[in-house]
Amino acid sequence: MDAAGNVAQTFGVYWPNLIAQVVLFAIVYWVLKRYAFKPVIAMLEERRRRIEEGQLNAENIKKQLAAAEAKYQEILSKANTEAQRLLDEVRASGEQLAEQKRQEAIAAAEQISLKAQEAMALERSRVMEEMKRELGRLVVETTTRVTGKVLTPEDHQRIDEETVREMAA
Numbered sequence: 704m705d706a707a708g709n710v711a712q713t714f715g716v717y718w719p720n721l722i723a724q725v726v727l728f729a730i731v732y733w734v735l736k737r738y739a740f741k742p743v744i745a746m747l748e749e750r751r752r753r754i755e756e757g758q759l760n761a762e763n764i765k766k767q768l769a770a771a772e773a774k775y776q777e778i779l780s781k782a783n784t785e786a787q788r789l790l791d792e793v794r795a796s797g798e799q800l801a802e803q804k805r806q807e808a809i810a811a812a813e814q815i816s817l818k819a820q821e822a823m824a825l826e827r828s829r830v831m832e833e834m835k836r837e838l839g840r841l842v843v844e845t846t847t848r849v850t851g852k853v854l855t856p857e858d859h860q861r862i863d864e865e866t867v868r869e870m871a872a
Contacts, residue, residue: 835870839863 711718842862847854854862 835863835867838870839866842866 839859839862843854843859846862
C-alpha cells in the first residue's frame with residue numbers, strides 16, 4: 704500500500720474525507736434517484752406512452768378516414784349509377800308516354816275528322832234536299848206566274864223531277 708499511499712499523498716487525498724464524500728454521494732444519489740429521477744423518468748415514460756398512443760390513434764384515424772373515403776366513393780358511385788338508371792327510365796317512360804299520347808291524339812283527331820266529314824256529308828245532303836225542294840217550289844211558282852195557269856200535282860211532280868235531273872247533271 705505504500706505506492707498507493709504515496710500516490711494518494713502526492714495528490715492530496717485525505718481518506719476520511721474521501722470516504723465521507725463517497726457515502727454522501729451515495730446518499731444524495733439514492734435520494735435523487737428515489738424522489739427526483741424516478742418521478743421525472745415516470746413522467747417522461749408516461750409522455751412517451753401518450754405520444755405512442757397518439758401516433759397509433761392517428762394511424763387508426765387515417766385508416767378509418769381512408770375506409771370512409773372509399774365507402775363514400777362507393778356510395779357516390781352507386782348513387783350516380785342509380786340516378787342515371789332512374790333518369791334513363793324516366794326518359795324512356797316519358798318518350799313512351801309521349802308516343803302513347805301522340806297516338807291517342809292522332810286517333811282522336813282522326814275520329815274528329817271522320818265525325819266532321821260525316822256531319823258535313825249529312826249537312827250537305829240536308830242542304831241539297833232543302834235546296835231541291837226550294838228550287839222545285841220556285842220553278843213551280845215561276846212557271847205558274849209565267850204561264851198563268853194552275854198546275855196540277857202531276858205537273859208539280861214532273862217539274863220537280865226535271866229540276867232534279869238538271870241539277871244532278
